[in-house]
Amino acid sequence: MTPKLNRRQAMETAAAAAGAVAVAVQTPDAEAGGRVELGRYAHRDGVRGRMTGAQAAAAAIRCEGTPCVFGIPGAQNNELWDAFKAYEVPYMLVAHEFSASIMADASARATGRPGVFSVVPGPGLTNCLTGLGEALYDGIPVVAVVTDIDRSANAPVGQVHGLMNEALLRPVVKALFVVRHQAEIPGTLFHAFRLAQAGEPGPVGVVIPYPFFADVWDYDQAPPPPMPVPFDETAYQRVVCHLQDKRKRIGIYAGLGCVEAGPALTAVAEMLQAPVATSVSGKGVIADAHPLAVGWGYGKQGTRAAEKAFKDVDVVLAVGVRYSEVSTANYAIPDIEVVHVDVNPNNMGKNVPTSHSLVSDSRVFLDRLLGDAATLRRPADPGLWSRIDRHRQVDRCIARTQQVTQCVDPMFFLSQLRCSLGPEELIFVDVTASTHWASETIEVQGTRRYFTPSDNQSMGWAIPAAIGAQRVRPDRRVVCVTGDGCFLMSAMEMSTAARLGLPVKFFVFDDGAYHYMQMLQEPVFRRTTATEIARVDYAAFAAGLGVGYNQIASNADVVPGLQRSFGLAGPILTHVIVSYDGREIRWLNALRTKYIGDLSNREKIRLAARVGVRAVTPRDDSD
Template identity: 50%
Template sequence: MDFAFSRRGLLQGAAAVGGALAANAAHAGPVADARAARHPGWVFGRMTGAEALCEALRAEGVGCVYGIPGAQENELWDTFKEKGIPYLLVTHEFSAACMADGYARSTGRPGVLCVVPGPGVTNSLTGLGEALLDSSPLVAIVGDVANGEKAKPFQVHSLNQVELLKPVCKCVYQVQTVAQIAAAVRQAFVTAAEGEPGPVAVVVPYNLFIEAHDYRTPPPAAPAPPFDEAAFARALPLLADKKHRVGIYAGVGCMAYGAELAAVAELLQAPIATSVSGRGAVGDGHPLAVGWGFGPHASEVAEKVFAGDKKHPLKSGVDTVLAIGVKFSEVSTGYYGNPQPKHVVHVDANHCNLGRVLKTDVCVHADAGLFLGRLLACGDQLRRPEDRWLLNRIRDLKADAARSLCNIPAAKCGVDPLATVAALRKVLPEDALLFTDVSVTEHLAAEHFRVCHPRTYFNPVDNQAMGWSVPAALGAQRVHHGKAVATLTGDGCLLMSALEITTAAREHLPVKFVILDDQSYHYMQMLQKPAYLRTTATILTRLDYRALAQAFGVAYVEIASHAELEAKLRGAVCHDGPVLVRVVTDYGKREVRWVDAVRARYTKELTAAQKARFLARIGSRAIQLEKKSD
């Protein structure tokens, strides 16, 4: 079975699965028996739909299924237990999707969730949307109302599951008969991982779980990764031209190819910047790694290196950007604030992503690994002498940035969030997994938290789903036994998914939940106050975190000053169970490059009339004696 799906092909799965079934039928009988013996991984024999689904998951080596059972899927969940399929009960289907996402990002393999129709599906949509926009491979096993001659109208949960799932999935397979189940599930794993990864749903009417069928289902054929030879031929001389200084901008598409990416950078003597999702593709300790982004919103080291030294005309900046496995999305570019280089070569496995934001010389539809491998094969054409000036400049700028983290002034009423970021890096092992969330601190962490290894730093980037970090961290911890896992979560984000901490207690998943508590949506305050001279709907309730931790059944640590920050965080990390860490946070006048850059860019794009309206409103409020914020 060789199927090609676009980013949002949203194809009905019945036809594709039907084709697979036709192939299966051709191999029935003694020939099929012999072939199954020669080819492990087939779903083979007479079994129920639930059993066939479990065998398909087993063939894919699934490490855990995340979800909540319900009336339509009790047969399936009971079969999970009978067949030894690992599973984890969650508190909410949003969390199931996020946990599967955390599994996928941290392992590089598709994560699996299992939800019932109706509210189970609708609750999971936000997490699936995050995975879709962040290119994370998921397989959602979705129950559906009964079908067939005996099916009655007005069944409970009889929403149109397929149509609900289409906007947040790369593809949806709608199973119509019990015979289709195994092929649909196996194909879903291929589709989720091929090209640009993303979530795929398999929708199964619940009555099919108890029906039986003689299965002869081979593993699906994985399509060859894309590679545009003609475009590569056009890109090569541009990258080989020694008159141009090349810089690399790498996304999550490069995460599995860190060694090749570093080798290409060394050939080209090119600084390596990444998107937020691409952080860790090459460790920050590499001499050519400069952090994330290359504009005013992102790493100051990256911005300065890509811009060059304007005091020395011979030390020019990057004029040719090689962008690999990256989309130039709004968040990673600071509201599309990356400067336009003179030349751009854009490489991506999804042709729909190419050349959409920056003016691009060559668009190469290609798998990142194949492209990097081909560049290495052309090493004689690309190799440049070692650029000591560039290496020394990167080293010195990194050293300046590191010194600044050692001299963070004490906050007046708590802890500066940047100090928390710096302390976490000191106390966490280099291979620990850190899951950040949608707080203003996500941008501080993206710039200043040193990432040493691939698949160790995670952020909900393009759907910005608040509360993502808590369940995503649990999903990863469930399969990374013995590895340190932590979250960096705002108090507003915690309110979205706090009850999932009970799952950590129940299963003894030793995640360290670091919560930045300032009783407000500070991110919104930073955006609202300059524009409106007041804040609206940003004040949160004052929680008793100690009582909350006791109710959840986890350990508790409270940090209220810089003096106790590092020692208490270290103690929490060393604790052998889950810990809720409340950090009393004072943002004070902490500047955030991303926020400042986005605000400046947004203001610049306003029309004259729009600017006049803002200024008039600000002027009238500036003379008011009372400015109400809530």
């Protein structure tokens, strides 16, 4: 009679059997003449040798120098995660797949290398769609390794996680590849990495049915070279001829597309004596300390310095930037001639008319301009530098003046946060009412230091993003500023920081409401709806997760409170009690003005009637 085994004994027996199989499946070692374990022929310059599909995938990802793979292992991709360990691919378990895609996004923003995450199909995939959408809209290179169910002709019906995974993934990625045979795995991954970075960067999905992870193949796959960079010489010459007109004053509007071209951008600005404004995601492409840097935006939504400097501009040279809804406050763009240079032809002439356009990588274009300096250079303009400096000092003075007194003034806090950090620290800001103050106030001296979800506006993004960035940049201090509403969406991910001892400093602005929505609702409806949120005991929450706790409740305690947060080891949750009453948000004012201006006369009458009626017959039904 066969003795019964308990669960642990059964697992140990299965493990021993698997080990015996691993020893039996061997391949000759041509150099040593001996025998090696399956899959050990993996090289930095490619994937070669006889190995499983999972091992080939792990070897390809390792070849790309991926700093970390984020995700949660599951039934369909356990083979792959075991291969990550065998091939020493750095990986990190997250608390929710929502965070896996966001951490991969943040890894790419912080390092310049494509971020990678791995999830199971079905709920694993659907949970990560928000982060993929943010990466797509913001132009961030990410490789999503999504396992699929068995899709073969004889596959059983009703497999777990059997949603239409390809159809779910396709709308939120730049490109999608579906592996049809295990032989395709490394080549497909290599191509996904190249495509994620080519042209306008973005996320690329790779779908691999799980049976291929266990199938064995003889691989010989080297990484392909980078994809070619487009450049239209005729269009470039037209742009140069236009910029040669010294009667026209030039201003530069630079975006995230210039992230690898900061030195060239700065040199071009000096050559043209052009003030430089950036988009929010482009902050840092020119150091804020540079005398030609005017902050973000160049309309009423951006810094005062940018708005005033660009009133004297005749031509805007827009480089590596999209005129998106958020960055322009609903397309509130000053009427200035635009010459647009961007690697994505779909960004040209859609939201703003252009006199000239050039499809080009920003670094290639800027380097070419510097090569034509003899015909483009303009004399130094100390008067311009002096005016910019005065305008920027006014902006800084306003930010550092305490205008909210009953508790913490968010803009004052942000200005002091910037002063408390070194020039290399990483700052992540969530989608809160304070987002636009942060864009005005937080100055950075280089790229890959300031991060926010610019175009998809994914609430709760900053907490997992900061954790992911800290994982791949342990050499930098990482700070996260989020709101109480965003906190409710992703706060449990702080357990990951606690588990791994990642010393992120989390600052939560608490006013008990979705105040951003209140600011949008109140002027139009004279009441708020569904904006008051649950009260949280932040001290108890921090204690429950094993995260350090701190509180800042007044302006007088801002500087000491920051010192306490940065003086404590490990991850720290700082509860900042704020009020938004008493501060102007320039972006919001520009948005309202543009919104009302775009209404038809009928719509304006309807809006005025509703506001008037509710003003004279107020009801206490805001919630």
